[in-house]
Amino acid sequence: MADDFSRYSLVIGRFQPLHLGHMDVIRKCAEESDHLTIGIGSAQYSHTVENPFTAGERYLMIEETLKDEGIKNYSIVPVEDLNRYSVWVSHVVSMCPPFNTVYSNNPFTKRLFTEAGFEIKASPLYNRSVYSGTEVRRRMESDGDWRSLVPPAVAEVIEKIDGVGRVKSLSGKDAEL
Numbered sequence: 001m002a003d004d005f006s007r008y009s010l011v012i013g014r015f016q017p018l019h020l021g022h023m024d025v026i027r028k029c030a031e032e033s034d035h036l037t038i039g040i041g042s043a044q045y046s047h048t049v050e051n052p053f054t055a056g057e058r059y060l061m062i063e064e065t066l067k068d069e070g071i072k073n074y075s076i077v078p079v080e081d082l083n084r085y086s087v088w089v090s091h092v093v094s095m096c097p098p099f100n101t102v103y104s105n106n107p108f109t110k111r112l113f114t115e116a117g118f119e120i121k122a123s124p125l126y127n128r129s130v131y132s133g134t135e136v137r138r139r140m141e142s143d144g145d146w147r148s149l150v151p152p153a154v155a156e157v158i159e160k161i162d163g164v165g166r167v168k169s170l171s172g173k174d175a176e177l
């Protein structure tokens with residue numbers, strides 16, 4: 001391990017829910033870093049169509065999956081949104097362990113961290129047409145095969161909390177007529 005935080009990094013997403021595309025990045029980042037912080041963005045939201053799961057549920061999905069994968073050099077930090085982008089990076093910094101490198105493909109996230117002087121690494125998107133939170137939620141709503149898009153531990157947490165029932169009721173599809 002280096003004697004400073006130069007190989008400490010951050011990856012940030014909403015993880016609604018954690019899917020195999022996220023895991024492709026997380027696995028690579030954890031390997032390339034001494035320590036990886038996984039920031040759970042929009043942490044204050046739950047029970048909405050775009051953000052069905054609470055920060056705690058998302059935390060558990062990530063923790064159980066990384067346990068199965070044998071990844072140990074990480075922290076998970078829920079980060080609430082700030083509707084003031086000019087100070088969002090300092091807000092993230094104030095909540096997280098030290099980091100120097102940010103892994104992101106999101107243009108807005110990249111811009112904000114670049115302006116603040118962080119090194120950005122973009123990792124290629126892994127089969128993005130199916131591995132996206134939006135696609136996982138769409139399949140949950142329509143009784144499609146969402147399980148093949150997420151790690152087994154995520155499917156298990158979603159089953160325990162009746163996540164599919166929640167997503168369906170939020171979408172209004174099971175509303176009583």
Ligand code: ATP
Nearest residue numbers: 013014015021104105106125126128131132133134
């Ligand atoms: P949603 O559709 O709900 O917005 P998402 O799949 O875009 O979900 P987010 O939780 O918004 O995922 O997290 C975005 C971060 O995850 C970005 O940095 C993005 O680069 C990374 N990411 C998302 N999907 C993939 C993928 N298929 N391969 C690699 N990285 C991904």
Ligand code: MG
Nearest residue numbers: 014106132133
């Ligand atoms: Mg997204």
